[in-house]
Amino acid sequence: EAQVTQNPRYLITVTGKKLTVTCSQNMNHEYMSWYRQDPGLGLRQIYYSMNVEVTDKGDVPEGYKVSRKEKRNFPLILESPSPNQTSLYFCASNSPGGNTEAFFGQGTRLTVV
Amino acid sequence: RKEVEQDPGPFNVPEGATVAFNCTYSNSASQSFFWYRQDCRKEPKLLMSVYSSGNEDGRFTAQLNRASQYISLLIRDSKLSDSATYLCVVVYTGRRALTFGSGTRLQVQP
Numbered sequence: 001e002a003q004v005t006q007n008p009r010y011l012i013t014v015t016g017k018k019l020t021v022t023c024s025q026n027m028n029h030e031y032m033s034w035y036r037q038d039p040g041l042g043l044r045q046i047y048y049s050m051n052v053e054v055t056d057k058g059d060v061p062e063g064y065k066v067s068r069k070e071k072r073n074f075p076l077i078l079e080s081p082s083p084n085q086t087s088l089y090f091c092a093s094n095s096p097g098g099n100t101e102a103f104f105g106q107g108t109r110l111t112v113v
Numbered sequence: 114r115k116e117v118e119q120d121p122g123p124f125n126v127p128e129g130a131t132v133a134f135n136c137t138y139s140n141s142a143s144q145s146f147f148w149y150r151q152d153c154r155k156e157p158k159l160l161m162s163v164y165s166s167g168n169e170d171g172r173f174t175a176q177l178n179r180a181s182q183y184i185s186l187l188i189r190d191s192k193l194s195d196s197a198t199y200l201c202v203v204v205y206t207g208r209r210a211l212t213f214g215s216g217t218r219l220q221v222q223p
Contacts, residue, residue: 033210033211035213040121040215041215042200042213042214042215042216043157043200043211043213044213045210045211045212048210058210088154090156090157092211101147101159102159102211104156104157104158105156106155106156107154107155107156109154
């Protein structure tokens, strides 16, 4: 079954404690991205990757890091989380080309206290 | 101004009603257009792509007006199961990132 898997689904952490949210896809997609979703603001892109070892900033990259060492994995790293990073996070993957469907993970609900 | 704008709603309609959502985009270098559906607290899923000539999928019709830079989604004969948030998505030429509108919430009532 084609899927994007994120872990954990829920996380409560304290300010400053480094955390990683994992994302893995089994569709051999070149393109992967991370979004955060906040009420009234919709989904905003944090980082994206067009292929292995190729990453770039999205619209709201501050406070986040990513890596793409393997095609299937695209972890999101918060080196020093702050309360304003409390949000719902989605990982997505799709093939190149302008008209391809993006598949999303089930989301990670992060609370930073 | 947001790159992709939608009326947030909510649109409260009775079962069987026809409802239409519009979405405007600001960047004329837009390549592809989609409607995604998102149920509460779940991941977005593709509802349909939007083609220049307009396209239909069962009760759903999507249209694109490049000159006026808007896309629309029409839902006929609304069902309770259509209750969700509908996200307008634009892909810009050369960027391949999905740019989302904030979503329009639809509540179909019995």
